[in-house]
Amino acid sequence: MDLKTLVEKNDTKAGRYFDFFIQFLITLSLIAFSLETLPNKSDELSFWLYIIEVFTVIVFSIEYLLRLFVSDNKLKFIFSFYGLIDLFAILPFYLTSAIDLRSIRIFRLLRLFRAFKLLRYSKALKRFRSAFHMIKEEMIIFLTATIFLIYFASVGIYYFESSVQPDKFSSVFDCMWWAVATLTTVGYGDVFPITAGGKIFTFIILILGLGIIAVPTGLISSALTKCISDEKEEKVSDKLKT
């Protein structure tokens, strides 16, 4: 069994173990990232998080070099989607260690690119991409309609509420936040109309708007459901062949 098969394929037992190990490290790294944001960490926890960070970076670096080594076209790998993801997953560590600790917060966030490393192993997410591709055109039309609707709702509520609640509906942009929170029915309750006109307008825009907002949601849902059933059928037909 050669190195290329181990790293790039997962149809051998060793290849699957290699993949599983990398996936485990990515998940560990993401959990460590979350734990690092905790405000009052004990010194012990900070120490262990640092150990995990160093360890994962070392492994990811080796993985990157291995993948670079086994690839037929080195330059193509470096600038490929997964090549860049793998690079961005380790770069922040070296940069923050090397240069300085300034603007460390942005670099810390770059570590999140590791989450995208999981995409390589995810058949489902590959299907998701094809699902989004399937409904791309409709999504553009309905996103345009949604943005138009939110703009219209924002200007309308601005007309009714801005003079009464100048702090909350101070501009059309503030009103857009209200429109988003209302039309998705999240309704945090930080901004809401208090005039009779604003309330009636909200009712009308909700009755019409919920139908328009429901379309992109429905499109994504049905495309995802379809791609899942396709995957299942394929699996069945694969089994029938063997």
Next chain:
Amino acid sequence: MDLKTLVEKNDTKAGRYFDFFIQFLITLSLIAFSLETLPNKSDELSFWLYIIEVFTVIVFSIEYLLRLFVSDNKLKFIFSFYGLIDLFAILPFYLTSAIDLRSIRIFRLLRLFRAFKLLRYSKALKRFRSAFHMIKEEMIIFLTATIFLIYFASVGIYYFESSVQPDKFSSVFDCMWWAVATLTTVGYGDVFPITAGGKIFTFIILILGLGIIAVPTGLISSALTKCISDEKEEKVSDKLKT
């Protein structure tokens, strides 16, 4: 290539550039409108917004005169849907400049008619109109049912809550606002029942009401989805012809 083809059709290259230019100006104008509502604008921003306003009004005025000039029946154009939209898009500027600056707020809002100018270029929105036409009858029935439901919910909650929260559920009209916010599941949290009876009533009205409210939403969604798939099919059959 004559002027009529340039202005009214978009099957020539120049015609498409003309359309694209007007659409760009409409969008620019809408963004400028939003920016103008910002409470603390710098003098520089105000100046540039004024420049944009003057420029767009001049172009829209030329466009209006061009469309009037190339139309076969001048009077019919003036009182047509798009003719009136085009007029209302420029009128507020001339009126506020000419007469006086009083009641400027209403006139500023009239500028929003420019958004409707976009309808001329939007195939999707034309389809939306046909979608709404398709479900007109059902919408009327369900809107009646929705209004009946909201009325019933309002009177019910008035009975339970008005004596305990007289400031929030002071009349059936105030209760209607609660009913709208609750049955659309927005739930801002500005008004909610606190009595046991009011809470149980809310539960019952929600279980029944969500089903009734979901119908208009579903009708709009499915009609819009249908009209989009029709548009796609047409496009395919158009391609097959050529």
Next chain:
Amino acid sequence: MDLKTLVEKNDTKAGRYFDFFIQFLITLSLIAFSLETLPNKSDELSFWLYIIEVFTVIVFSIEYLLRLFVSDNKLKFIFSFYGLIDLFAILPFYLTSAIDLRSIRIFRLLRLFRAFKLLRYSKALKRFRSAFHMIKEEMIIFLTATIFLIYFASVGIYYFESSVQPDKFSSVFDCMWWAVATLTTVGYGDVFPITAGGKIFTFIILILGLGIIAVPTGLISSALTKCISDEKEEKVSDKLKT
């Protein structure tokens, strides 16, 4: 044209005018009822509302007597669904005038029975009843499941939150209100978990619960949609016959 046809049928012109007049009065009466709940009514408004009330009661009384007069079986009419509705629509007025003004609030609410008078004229609502009949069995199963879910969610959140927020999650019954507001995604924001355990529990219960809650909503929606399309088909086939 005899009186019986005028009152009971609506296939003559006079019969339709009679129906329309009664429907208009019912609507007027419901609006008047809403206006009466306004806290600071002017004397003039109160006066006009009283005039409307007296006028509608007189007309409804005449209507009741007419319907009683033309019915073949007097006793059967009095104890029929619509006969009782018609009686309850006028009774509160006579009772509050006759006996005393005590407990007037309950009697005022009885006037709402007038809303049900509209049912006689509503083909749609007749269909709604048949829609509910269609899904009766499933509704009972899912309402049981919904109640079980709400009970389970309430006990769960009680376990997590009662010790930390004893005022808001003081008993399982208080927790039920949280469960209703959360599982319908209304989320007023008056009660919400603050412990980590309670928040994780909320996440799990929402993922499972939204699916269960969505079923009754979906059942009502599809039944209503079906009954509307049936009504349309019938209308088309009626037209084809003539």
Next chain:
Amino acid sequence: MDLKTLVEKNDTKAGRYFDFFIQFLITLSLIAFSLETLPNKSDELSFWLYIIEVFTVIVFSIEYLLRLFVSDNKLKFIFSFYGLIDLFAILPFYLTSAIDLRSIRIFRLLRLFRAFKLLRYSKALKRFRSAFHMIKEEMIIFLTATIFLIYFASVGIYYFESSVQPDKFSSVFDCMWWAVATLTTVGYGDVFPITAGGKIFTFIILILGLGIIAVPTGLISSALTKCISDEKEEKVSDKLKT
């Protein structure tokens, strides 16, 4: 009629009465459990709740012994799903009476296992289990996607809001609570973004996220609806056979 038929079957009249009696007691016991959590119980209520508790435990104990007595394989019954449920339903009472009253709260909660005793009688819940089995695979995929989405949303909002609202978005874990409340559109209003970036991010994550969250909900709904219609068909075909 032998004892085995009475306890284990419900196709005799006595068997049905026995089942109905046990179901009634379970429901009574669950209501009693809820009432016990009321903060200010009168002594009389406490007394009656204790009587109900003792009575139900005695009956459940007799039922347990009966079931054990009539079972062919005693050991198999004790460690079967329903055998354990029946045991857990009575154990807390004996334990809290025997040992001590410490940590009574946990034991009180164990009494909730009685709710699961209802499962034995519920055909619908048996179907629910088969429904969940039907969609197990898809649920795992979408729950993974949902968790990924919530993680991504949490880290995103942490980046935008943690520096402005350090008390509410203090760590990625706190942000997850925001993500759950927002993506399920519950929107309690205890945490919400206040920065422009955070609000725009919320809009984008909602448009994409609602579609992904809607899939598990839709899967559960359609599986449940399918299993209900299966049940109905079976009932019809059963009737046709007889």
